[in-house]
Amino acid sequence: MNEDSLKSRAVPVLVPMPAERPYSYLVPEHMSVQPGSIVRVPLGPREVAGIVWDTAVDQVDPRKLRPISQVFDCPLIDAKTRRFVDWVASYTLSPPGMVARMLLRAPEAFDPQPWTEALKRTERLPDRMTAARERVLEMAADGLAWTRSGLAHAAGVSSTVVEGLKAQGVFETVMVPPRPVVAEPDPSYGRAELTGDQAAAAETLREQAEGGIFGVTLIDGVTGSGKTEVYFEAVAAAIKRGHQVLILLPEIALTQAFLDRFHDRFGTKPAEWHSDLPPRMREKVWRQVAEGTVRVVAGARSALFLPFNDLGLIVVDEEHDPAYKQEDRVFYNARDMAVVRAHIGGFPVVLASATPSVESRVNAEQGRYARAVLPGRFADAALPHLATIDMRRAPPARGGFLSPVLLAKMRETLERKEQSLLFLNRRGYAPLTLCRVCGHRFGCPVCSSWLVEHRFRGQLVCHHCGHTEKRPEACPECGTLDHLVACGPGVERIAEEVVAHFPDARTIVLSSDMLGGVKRLRLELEAISKGEADIVIGTQLVAKGHNFPNMTLVGVVDADLGLANGDPRAAERTFQLLSQVTGRAGRTGKKSLGLLQTFQPDHPVMRAIVSGDSEAFYDREITEREKAHLPPFGRLAGIIVSAATRPEAESHARGLRKAAPDSRDIHVLGPAEAPLALLNGRHRFRLLVQGEKRSDMQAYIKALLAAGPKIRGSVRVQVDIDPQSFL
DNA sequence: AGCACGCCGACT
DNA sequence: GTCGGCGTGCTC
Numbered sequence: 001m002n003e004d005s006l007k008s009r010a011v012p013v014l015v016p017m018p019a020e021r022p023y024s025y026l027v028p029e030h031m032s033v034q035p036g037s038i039v040r041v042p043l044g045p046r047e048v049a050g051i052v053w054d055t056a057v058d059q060v061d062p063r064k065l066r067p068i069s070q071v072f073d074c075p076l077i078d079a080k081t082r083r084f085v086d087w088v089a090s091y092t093l094s095p096p097g098m099v100a101r102m103l104l105r106a107p108e109a110f111d112p113q114p115w116t117e118a119l120k121r122t123e124r125l126p127d128r129m130t131a132a133r134e135r136v137l138e139m140a141a142d143g144l145a146w147t148r149s150g151l152a153h154a155a156g157v158s159s160t161v162v163e164g165l166k167a168q169g170v171f172e173t174v175m176v177p178p179r180p181v182v183a184e185p186d187p188s189y190g191r192a193e194l195t196g197d198q199a200a201a202a203e204t205l206r207e208q209a210e211g212g213i214f215g216v217t218l219i220d221g222v223t224g225s226g227k228t229e230v231y232f233e234a235v236a237a238a239i240k241r242g243h244q245v246l247i248l249l250p251e252i253a254l255t256q257a258f259l260d261r262f263h264d265r266f267g268t269k270p271a272e273w274h275s276d277l278p279p280r281m282r283e284k285v286w287r288q289v290a291e292g293t294v295r296v297v298a299g300a301r302s303a304l305f306l307p308f309n310d311l312g313l314i315v316v317d318e319e320h321d322p323a324y325k326q327e328d329r330v331f332y333n334a335r336d337m338a339v340v341r342a343h344i345g346g347f348p349v350v351l352a353s354a355t356p357s358v359e360s361r362v363n364a365e366q367g368r369y370a371r372a373v374l375p376g377r378f379a380d381a382a383l384p385h386l387a388t389i390d391m392r393r394a395p396p397a398r399g400g401f402l403s404p405v406l407l408a409k410m411r412e413t414l415e416r417k418e419q420s421l422l423f424l425n426r427r428g429y430a431p432l433t434l435c436r437v438c439g440h441r442f443g444c445p446v447c448s449s450w451l452v453e454h455r456f457r458g459q460l461v462c463h464h465c466g467h468t469e470k471r472p473e474a475c476p477e478c479g480t481l482d483h484l485v486a487c488g489p490g491v492e493r494i495a496e497e498v499v500a501h502f503p504d505a506r507t508i509v510l511s512s513d514m515l516g517g518v519k520r521l522r523l524e525l526e527a528i529s530k531g532e533a534d535i536v537i538g539t540q541l542v543a544k545g546h547n548f549p550n551m552t553l554v555g556v557v558d559a560d561l562g563l564a565n566g567d568p569r570a571a572e573r574t575f576q577l578l579s580q581v582t583g584r585a586g587r588t589g590k591k592s593l594g595l596l597q598t599f600q601p602d603h604p605v606m607r608a609i610v611s612g613d614s615e616a617f618y619d620r621e622i623t624e625r626e627k628a629h630l631p632p633f634g635r636l637a638g639i640i641v642s643a644a645t646r647p648e649a650e651s652h653a654r655g656l657r658k659a660a661p662d663s664r665d666i667h668v669l670g671p672a673e674a675p676l677a678l679l680n681g682r683h684r685f686r687l688l689v690q691g692e693k694r695s696d697m698q699a700y701i702k703a704l705l706a707a708g709p710k711i712r713g714s715v716r717v718q719v720d721i722d723p724q725s726f727l
Numbered sequence: 728a729g730c731a732c733g734c735c736g737a738c739t
Numbered sequence: 740g741t742c743g744g745c746g747t748g749c750t751c
Contacts, residue, residue: 714745
């Protein structure tokens with residue numbers, strides 16, 4: 001055997017750990033693998049699943065080489081998906097192995113799903129006929145294979161009846177292939193009647209989907225303008241051409257309501273993919289996506305890393321939603337990586353939002369993305385009338401937070417037996433507690449942000465790191481009793497105020513820390529839709545997806561919240577959030593009203609919301625961004641340093657800051673002065689890097705990391721490159 | 728990211 | 740005297 005043939009028997013395998021390159025493994029004599037094969041390989045003391053890659057094998061000490069232990073009986077990860085993994089790794093400056101790990105998130109799915117036993121009618125008749133047996137035979141008369149429990153359930157008998165018949169030879173067992181998790185969607189099942197603008201937009205998308213070439217279309221239209229119906233036409237076109245389709249949704253929008261709409265259009269549900277899918281289902285979906293049995297997946301951002309082999313369209317709904325951004329391990333924005341996956345795959349992408357991200361708007365304006373605008377709501381869903389309440393001129397009563405103007409409208413709404421929604425994006429009772437005697441403020445002992453009082457639970461809670469302590473009676477600084485004062489409102493405190501004003505109204509608070517979790521929340525939302533509450537007070541989560549048909553008043557308690565936090569996207573985010581919240585009203589055809597309590601009624605965000613002139617807002621925002629060289633006109637990257645202790649993280653961040661060479665086009669800002677999250681027990685600091693070109697930024701960051709202090713101990717460094725354009 | 732190896736405090 | 744804490748280092 002010559003050296004060449006020895007070499008040719010080692011292949012590169014991407015293993016799910018943070019290695020910069022694939023590892024090399026020997027292929028045993030009678031095994032055959034190719035790029036894309038999923039294999040089991042020994043790694044240190046354990047065995048892991050990896051993907052055979054197509055790079056050149058590393059020069060590695062031949063004595064270290066170990067053999068592949070098994071090739072899974074599983075469809076290959078295709079070349080396009082492999083290129084996608086490489087691209088994401090390179091763009092996000094993450095180890096390719098960690099990106100591959102996201103693709104291999106269903107370890108049990110690499111082995112084929114077992115065939116299952118089923119029952120099939122034989123010629124034989126039972127010895128005695130009973131009513132129950134008759135029903136069973138009737139059900140099974142179709143000659144198809146039934147599962148025992150399925151047949152018993154369908155016939156309305158206990159499974160012992162079926163078992164008895166089987167014992168008599170009335171049924172035989174046959175092996176059947178695993179059942180598809182969802183039925184095949186029918187593109188012509190429930191075609192919607194589209195109005196002029198919708199039909200035009202749908203036609204554009206349909207052509208693009210039929211053409212099967214890369215292109216990005218931004219569908220942009222107010223809530224209720226029929227965006228979903230329009231992009232369903234593109235989905236239908238892609239299905240007709242025999243391609244798989246992925247619909248990405250922010251996790252929270254993946255609700256029954258969406259699944260029902262999909263069902264109305266395609267006669268079946270899409271396969272779902274999200275973080276709390278039961279493990280068995282997870283495996284089935286993963287496997288069936290790889291095999292092509294599943295044609296349409298609706299999923300959260302991680303669905304982008306499913307092993308599609310024949311993807312022909314991606315839809316990103318609510319494309320502006322920050323939930324598309326993953327901020328641990330591999331930092332990526334699924335909206336942008338969707339564009340990349342489509343570019344590599346050579347198929348179209350649809351981005352949909354009532355309030356597009358500034359990035360997408362600019363991409364559309366500059367002609368990289370096509371844009372389809374849906375200007376109006378359906379006829380019976382008038383837009384709410386929107387106005388600001390100037391809190392300087394109509395201040396709340398002492399100790400309160402609701403202006404008399406808002407309270408008056410709430411009373412009117414109550415008298416009309418309609419519902420009001422008060423929105424405040426702050427959990428708990430009060431965001432800050434201080435001692436009236438000595439001025440002591442309650443801060444978090446671990447991450448130094450203020451502790452939020454949760455009066456209902458009798459606790460002080462850090463919303464940054466989750467630290468909780470009991471709310472004391474006395475000041476820990478000066479010992480004075482009963483002189484602690486709550487500063488500012490949270491939803492609990494607003495609820496208190498509402499109950500004081502409207503003691504007979506049915507008031508409910510909705511927030512993510514509500515007792516009873518997601519299940520309870522879903523029930524409450526349901527109850528509200530049925531009219532079982534008069535006044536709803538809620539945080540962010542009421543802004544999303546849910547329809548309350550009798551909701552005719554929306555009050556934003558603090559419209560200024562979030563405008564002054566130093567985030568370069570603060571105005572954009574506030575605009576998007578306020579648009580969504582006020583959009584909760586007026587979906588019924590009834591006259592409805594949205595009121596924003598603000599100290600800055602002339603702020604561009606407020607003016608845009610009130611006038612409905614979002615174009616003006618975007619124009620202004622785009623100009624500002626361009627001036628400040630912020631995305632999408634300049635790059636922004638975060639270098640996130642995390643460590644077990646705060647000083648450790650801080651000192652490493654400062655070391656990196658010092659290592660940054662002066663550069664005309666790229667600046668390193670920070671470390672951020674604001675206390676950063678304590679995440680999974682780790683303190684994180686963020687250095688902001690600002691520059692012009694992506695390639696320069698990436699090179700700069702790599703150099704910076706190489707020149708900076710050596711990473712050791714528990715210190716970790718990750719990079720978060722802000723999205724721009726991928727064309 | 729796992730996982731083992733290795734070196735210092737409270738216990739069957 | 741051992742069980743177990745998590746610091747350090749390695750995995751083709």
